[in-house]
Amino acid sequence: MTKTEICNYCGGDYIPKRRGAQKFCSNSCRSLNWKNNQPIKELKVPVANSKNEKPVIAEKPSLQEKMSLAGIGNAAVGVAAVELAKNFVTPNANKPATKKDIEDLKAFLKSRFLPIYNLKKDVHGRTAYYDVQTGNLIYF
Numbered sequence: 138m139t140k141t142e143i144c145n146y147c148g149g150d151y152i153p154k155r156r157g158a159q160k161f162c163s164n165s166c167r168s169l170n171w172k173n174n175q176p177i178k179e180l181k182v183p184v185a186n187s188k189n190e191k192p193v194i195a196e197k198p199s200l201q202e203k204m205s206l207a208g209i210g211n212a213a214v215g216v217a218a219v220e221l222a223k224n225f226v227t228p229n230a231n232k233p234a235t236k237k238d239i240e241d242l243k244a245f246l247k248s249r250f251l252p253i254y255n256l257k258k259d260v261h262g263r264t265a266y267y268d269v270q271t272g273n274l275i276y277f
């Protein structure tokens with residue numbers, strides 16, 4: 138009859154291959170247990186105003202810290218991408234007019250001569266304009 142043992146990590150019982158030497162049911166439990174027992178390194182921020190102490194250089198982040206930092210970065214990039222996509226797909230007509238848009242419109246309405254784009258230039262190569270004040274079509 139084989140005797141089972143309790144895994145030190147997951148608590149599941151297992152049949153050890155070598156009695157006494159084995160504490161975990163699997164290699165993954167062994168490595169997970171080892172990882173979880175590692176002390177969490179604090180990131181040390183250099184102190185700017187200390188006169189006597191040299192600034193403490195931040196320790197290299199552990200792999201797990203690197204991963205979570207990368208995760209934060211990716212999340213931020215994701216949000217920016219979504220905002221960009223929103224702007225991209227929103228038709229201009231549905232966007233609320235900005236102050237600049239209104240100023241542009243005012244300037245446009247104030248201008249007396251409006252270019253007419255669906256008329257060909259005249260024989261002198263001049264562009265057709267609509268004179269808002271007289272209602273005439275002129276070239277210049």
Ligand SMILES: [Zn+2]
Nearest residue numbers: 144147162166
């Ligand atoms: Zn286990």
